Amino acid sequence: MKVLKFGGTSVANAQNIILVKNIVANSVSDKNIVVVSALGGITDLLLKAADLAAIQNDTYKSFVKEIEDRHLQTIKELIPIASQSRILSKVKSELNTLETLLEGAFLIGEITPKLSDKIVSYGELLSSYIIGEFFLGEGLDVVHKDSRELIKTKVINGKTAVDFASTNALCQDFISKVPQKFIIMAGFIASAENGDSTTLGRGGSDYTAAIVAAAINAELLEIWTDVSGMYTANPKLVKQAKAIPHISYEEAMELSHFGAKVLYPPTIQPVLSKGISIQIKNTFDPDNPGTIITKNKNEKGKTVRGITHVENIALLSLEGAGMVGIPGISKRFFEVLFQSNISVVLITQASSEHSICVGISADDVGEAEQAVNAAFEYEMSSGKINPVVVEKDLAIIALVGDNMKSHQGLSGKMFSTLGKNNVNIRAIAQGASERNISAVINKDDVKKALNALHEEFFEENIKQLNLFVMGVGNVGGKFLNQIYKQKKYLKDNLKLNPRVIGISNSRTMIFDEDGISLKNWDSLLATGEKADKSKFFETVNKLNYRNSIFVDNTASDEVSNTYGSYLRNSISVVTCNKIACSSNYSNYLELKELAREYNAPFLFETNVGAGLPIIDTLKHLIASGDKVQKIQAVLSGSLNFVFNNFNDKTTFYDVVKQAQEEGYTEPDPKIDLSGIDVMRKILILARESGNQLEIEDIQNNSFLPQESLDTTNNDDFFDSLKKHESSFQTLYQKAVGNDSKLKYVAQFEDGKASVGLQQIPKGHDFYNLEGSDNIVLFYTERYPNQPMIIKGAGAGAEVTASGIFADIIRIGNF
CATH class of the missing domain: 3.40.1160.10 (Acetylglutamate kinase-like)
Known part of the structure; x- marks a missing residue:
């Protein structure tokens, strides 16, 4: 039957x-x-x-x-x-x-x-x-x-x-x-x-x-419903959730008690003692085997069998010095709730007996608060016990599994995963059976918590990275293309699954909670809603995805000012925009501190040297106890390109125009040629070396005529270059006469920094620097005479995009 x-x-x-x-x-x-x-x-x-x-x-x-x-x-x-x-x-x-x-x-x-x-x-x-x-x-x-x-x-x-x-x-x-x-x-x-x-x-x-x-x-x-069994998590909230083929009565009871809606908790009681199997099946997919529920046969199976949650929870806390060592306080507290017909779903009590905290349905919290305050009115009026404290808008999230018993590290793994995603835990409960580990969290964090825990315990350690990309011009477009091409490699080899959830340029923006198709992102973006930086941030914050990363591919001051908002909401920031890290030292320091406080990496490797590992190498030197004594560098790929191609057979104007067209300079080439860009870079390196420095402290020995520096648009700037061609030719001829090459050099030593055009003689490390390459010489306590040298392509959309990509991977590996 x-x-x-x-x-x-x-x-x-x-x-x-x-x-x-x-x-x-x-x-x-x-x-x-x-x-x-x-x-x-x-x-x-x-x-x-x-x-x-x-x-x-x-x-x-x-x-x-x-x-x-x-x-x-x-x-x-x-x-x-x-x-x-x-x-x-x-x-x-x-x-x-x-x-x-x-x-x-x-x-x-x-x-x-x-x-x-x-x-x-x-x-x-x-x-x-x-x-x-x-x-x-x-x-x-x-x-x-x-x-x-x-x-x-x-x-x-x-x-x-x-x-x-x-x-x-x-x-x-x-x-x-x-x-x-x-x-x-x-x-x-x-x-x-x-x-x-x-x-x-x-x-x-x-x-x-x-x-x-x-x-x-x-x-x-047989329980026939609209899903194919009990799942490792709610499939409506966790897209990667899988049906559990076999589960024990006890595990099923725990999951159903904590919100698995395919089964009503008391259902199992009558059949449990009889050993009658229960099968959960899908009316709309009858051939699917679903889930079979029997006595525990998972002796050597997975430790965690499912992750579930209960919404609409409130915490009720009673505390006070007058509770310590006084028999009967707990009895009175729970008796009041019982008499009010209020069910307690979670209990936690400090070993000092100074406080008792229970989780109840948020629908009962008003009645519970009133009843408890009335029951302890005398103790509260005499100051022995504080008025009951109520916390609302909470939920319980729980790990369930028979084999969790005595398995070391599960609690730590659970809480570490939640902590990395800035999910604040308000209370914790774990039964003596160790079949369930429960935590009370903010209800707005439920989806993020479920997905993060499911990824940790069920998805073969494949980590999902949710990217929100602002700026998809030359660099940003190359970056999206690299993500698209490398997606399979990242998943197979690095166990990373990057998804681009939001994209914005200066005109439009789009979001897709399941991930934007990178095959045709440009056509999708063209039909998006009007771009709005504030709304973009609000949407990212509201989605509240785990492992969220804001990627700034712009050169916008306005965008750089939003980094703090992202970091405060535990959203990592990756940027090639140098403005934030070269702004006021206090702002630079605040961003670094926010990243640490909210466990949200702030990475800007491409601020110096595009895709070269300059900042990362410097960080490792400092972290290992080394100290920087001097930095010498050619940090502008665009200026190196310009002076490598400028000679008496070309004009300075033509070479700069070529550099702009090929993407070596900023959209406004004066930023590069005036030295501002290099000043920002050496400032960032000085700060990352542990020095407090402002951009005004850097000496800028500009080679541009004042008229060029005073221009306010590109057309006037290029006209000024034509006008002063003779002065540029003079610079070139002097260098040739001294058997040298022109290089724009940045230097930091003894707390002072400077940038400027220099004549580099034969035999110098900078002399044979070709194309748009960058080079950095780190003289440190460990490298006092022969510096550590980092050299390679330091400009161009492709290498800059790869540097951003590398920062994304760094975050994935945290």
Whole structure:
């Protein structure tokens, strides 16, 4: 014998009920008890109608009309016209009785628990009758049985509970004698000893099925729903969640208690002692094996079997010096909550006995606060205990697994993962069974926490990086292309999965929570909404993804001013924009401190040397205890390109124009040629060496005529270069005369920095520097005579993009 239970989504409409019929008809068991819920959404409509009637709001009638329409439409779609009359008449009669009950509640202006049970029971009564008649019409060997005749309840300690002795006897007697292969029953509903309708609570259809399965010693209980089993996490919040093929009763109870909605927690109790297996299956994918729930057979399996959560939680804390060493405080505290019928879902108490903290439903917090304050009024008035503290907008997140017991490091791994993603933990609880580790967190962090933990425990350590890219011109476009080409390599070899969630240029911006297609990002961006830097940040912050990284490929002062906002919200920043790190020292220092405080890396390797590992190397030198004595460098790829190509056969104007067109200079080439860009770079290196320096402290020996420096736009600037060609030729001829080459050199020594054009003689490390290459000489305590040299391409969109890419990978490997 087998029991099959179909939930509200499985019987939501005629189309779904046909799927249910096909599943039932294909059962090979000799006898099948089919338990059905109300049509999807009907129970909620009944409750709303009852609540409105109780406050004498006659709009309850519109809900009654909707309930009637749903059932009548289902009959018309399922039952042949010739057979509809009798069934419609029966259903309309039941609906008339329902309307009479609601009218009674409306007239007296209240609704009793007894009346509420009677009203709500109509959902299952009507659905089971209609489905039974449909099965009969389809030729199935079926009988419909009113569940109230089999499931009996009694009142224990003021609460309705199943009378198992009576229920088991009635189920065994009826089912053993009925000849039909299929028995249709309504879930959720039962009856008291006097025959009054009672209910088994929300989710009670699962419970009905389990009660019957245990009573008749069924071989299997099948729970048919709209998902293919129990998942490692809520698949609506965690896209990578996977169905769990096999799970123990205890694990399933923990997961269902902590929010896994495919199973109602008490369901497992009746079948657990009988050792009856439960299988969770998908009505809309019946061939999927789903999840089988049995005794623990996971001895050598995964430690963590699932991650789940409960929303709408509040913390209630009672503390005070007067609690220490005083017997009975905890008893009084929990007794107050019990008497107020408030369920406690989490408990934590300091070993000092100075405080007790419990998690309860946020819906109960007002009543709980009032009751506890009243119970301890004397202690509070005398200052021995503080007034109860309430924290709202919280949720509980939990790791579940039988094999978590005595497995070292799980708690640390869990809390470390949450901490890295700046998920603040308000309370922690772990039972002695060690089957569950629970933490209370902000409800806005639930999705991020679930995904971060799922990634840590279930995704083979593949780390998802969520990128938000601002600036997709020359460098930004190359960067996105590199991400696109290397995505598979990163996943296979580095266990990193970068997704670009947001892109913005100066005109438009787009977001896609599942990741923007990098194959055609440019066409997608062209149709995006109007660009707005503030809205871009707000969207990034609201999405609240784990491992979020803001990537700035602009040269904008305005964009650089937003870094602090990102870092304060634990969003890492990667940038090739030099403005922030060369701004006021206090701002530079604040950004570094924010990165440490909020565990959000702030990386800017491309600020100096594009893709060369200059800053990273310097950081390692300093971290290992070395001290910088002197830095000499050619740090402008654009200026090196210019002076490597400028001679007496070219004009300075032509070479600078070529450098701009090939992407070696900033959009405004005066930034490079004036020395400002190099000043920023040597300033950043000096600061990263541990020196406090402002850009005004750097001596700039500019080679440009004052007229060129005074220009305000590119056209005027280039005109000035043409006008002063002779002065540039003079610089060149002097260098040739001294058998030297012109190089724009930055230097830092003894706390002082300078930049300027120099004649470099043969034999110097800078002399043979070709193209747009950069070179840095680090003279340190460990390298006093022969410096550490870093040399290579220091400009160009491709290498700059690769430097940004490298910073992204660094964050992925943190």
